[in-house]
Amino acid sequence: MASSKSTVLITGCSDGGIGSALAAVFQQRGYHVFATARDPSKLSSLKDLPNVTLLKLEVTSAADIHAAAEAVSKQTGGTLDYLISNAGRNHFTPILDDDVAKAREIFDINIFGPMVLAQTFAPLLMRAKGMLAFITSIAGYMNTPYMGTYSASKRALEVIAETMRLELKPFGVDVLSVVTGAVKSQGQTYFGDFALPENSLRARGGDGLQRMDTMEYANAVADEVVKRTTGRFWYGQNADMVRMSTTAVNVPQEAMDAGMIMGTGLDKLNK
Template sequence: MAVKSVLITGCSDGGIGSALALAFQKRGLHVFATARTISKMSRLDGLPCVTLVTLDVTNYASITSAVEIVKSATGGTLDYLVNNSGVGYVMPTLDVDIEEAKRVFDVNVWGLLAVTQAFAPLVIATNGSIVNISSVGGLLYPPWLSVYTASKSAVTTISETLRLEMAPLGVKVLTAVTGTVHSNFFVNGPQHKLPPTSRYVSVEKSIVARAQGRDIQSGMNAAKYADRVVDDVLRGENGKIWRGKLASIVRYASTYLPTFVLDWLLLQQTGLDTFPTTRAKEAKLRI
């Protein structure tokens, strides 16, 4: 019986992709672990049945090269494609740098689409599965995260539409709606710097806390998250799966809680519930 194969994007050490690679490898699959820089996958280097591949999801030449590497190793097939690469961006919407916002969409959305299109023939050949890592943030409207959560909302929409389109071709599509997971995601994100002209200087501490992940009390262990997602994949699940801490709670809240309750919870987390009062106090101090 041929060994099944999986390609995972964004496998730098300490992240969800690396944890997924280890989980698949332990189940006996041949893992093609990818990242823009091979040296950032040192934890996976030298493991049996793991091939490290350079892949920049925003570069078509890089994607084409990765496809050829997989074709050569498997004879033109791929059982599972996991689109995990992603970048974050924390900034008030009024202060968003449009070029930085475009970069987020280039990686999180257009990169995912480009990789999916390139590897689709290999996955169709095995009647395999495509897994897209999305976020619960795409269901909410957390302040300071408009660009990132918009990109994840787009991922969910593309993924669920793809599920219907791929069904006649015998391919399953999973959307992993992910809650909080303990990883290096915030460590690898861009350093936060609020513009001096921002209207939100008075709550900058809360923005920095969000950018550094300090306002998230805890998250699911990445290995535990990966094991659950891999279980879903190998079990042949199709459609949305909810994994990570708070994922089930957000699923319920976004469906059943009134909007004003969700707004209150999100405003409390970011200091915006007292924002007008804070502004008034600062005005008095200046006088």
């Protein structure tokens, strides 16, 4: 049976994080929220809210993603208005000490999982002329010691998102990259768990950043998603500072887009 409410699916909604805050904001605004997490028992702050459907979704599991898509499609009649790809994992290790197998896991979670998610839900988004948003990070614009693998994964995700923005435009689907600064989140607890190998000569440290309130961030992001903002939206502590210091380009986005799609066939589809 199709839902009469606008619908949003959000990944990575475990208690205390950005996804949970986004789910609460959209629920408060009258949306039907599909809140997902790899461990549904960690969705306790959302479980009793009306118009919230809890789903198990590990973004590296194709089976979980397809099951979630089927559950959403059954409830909405085959559409989804907004998909917010938030789930991800931090990684805090000097590159010379990094375990390549663990680094691959980070890329699976932060890049390939969101890719499969977008591919699977694309038909639902296209039917709704919907919106796809990716939570990326200012870390992708900085060479922060001990965060190289994580930073590379978040910038790679943004490149994929920005490319999808061009590829999905002819089908009526908008794409937004939320370039996120420092935000209070359970995701930051990894600093306390960080340990170097015994033979490492590198120093240990945290990021030392002040952080924006999670609900303040979530409300601002929800505003941009609902307005169908496309391209990059920079928000969170220090986001503007990083944007101004790393993206001083005067070429209009429209001109860049036109050059990128020239001769690809997308230029003809857009006409």
